[in-house]
Amino acid sequence: MERRAPAPNYFLVAVSNRHNLELCIKYALAGFPNSNAGVWTFCEISEGDFISFLYGARAFNLYEVIGKEAVREFQNMPPWPxxxxxxxxxxxxxxxxxxxxxxxxxxxxxxxxxxAYVAENLLLRAGYRKTHFQADQTTLQNVSEMGRRSEHHVPPRLEMPAYSTFVPSFSYDLSQVDPPFINRLSEVVLQSAIRHRFRSFNDLGDVLARAGLDPAQQDRFEVLGEKALPQGHVDILIKDRVPIASARKVVVEVKLSAAARKDVDQLRDYVDELGSECLGGVLIARSFSTRTVEYTRSSGLQPAIYDLEWSESKTMTFEELVNALSIRFL
Incomplete structure (x- = not known):
């Protein structure tokens, strides 16, 4: 399937302390730990995206991501302790x-x-419990007019011992897991892969069509990661990039394994919470029972299954996950 060139995303990256913030700014470098959250964030953010650092309820600077690397000899590697x-x-x-x-x-x-978009997420999540927060295009446009433009900024060279790099991969098989090199395929990584799939391929058109929208207008919509609500958090929020007169939304809930009735109820709550401008909800899972399919449809929602076309003994990089994904509505 032909790839599309999506608009850049904008993320606020949470920093743990003032010292690490200063190091990030000094070297124009963001770092994420050898944890599930760290590898998820690394995969979620792409070259060409934009980030700001988040510390002490303030946003610092606007950066474009120009490169990514995973360091194999990561223990005690500068600049962060x-x-x-x-x-x-x-x-x-x-x-x-x-x-x-x-x-x-x-x-x-x-x-x-x-x-406001990011602040609401922070308040409803009771603080910085995530490594990063995705903001919408409106926030990026606003931030692009704040502060002052930087020209010809060259950070000092970071002195590092010789090192090699690796590409993190994922597996269903826990016996293969060896973080941070081979990681458990978690639900948040799957969510991110589906979001990337919606943004980069034409799969989004199918989702919009199920919500009664014109699939040819998919470029008018943006696909965002977790959005906090009083009822919980939506895995994927699809919304008008530039709302005019109305702010249309479609919500997507993703389950790594089989769908259950409680997942349907949860998604229904999200749709109701967002109100009349939320035009539909999609539940994506690895499998559905016949009863769960019927319950999903009777709740006014769309059931869909994902397929990765891989054996459970195989490992895949994030890019391979995105390319292998297929979404089929039931």
């Missing part, structure tokens, strides 16, 4: 890295109305 947690006894390093180009210098409070 390891993160040690007393309660769990775990120590985290930073193998997953984004190389950045500074586009705008800014330090802005999230209290500003221009950050």
């Amino acid at each position: 390891p993160l040690k947690f007393r309660e769990s006894g775990r120590t985290y390093h930073f193998p997953f890295r984004l190389h950045l180009a500074l586009r705008r210098e800014l330090s802005e409070s999230l209290v500003r109305p221009e950050f």
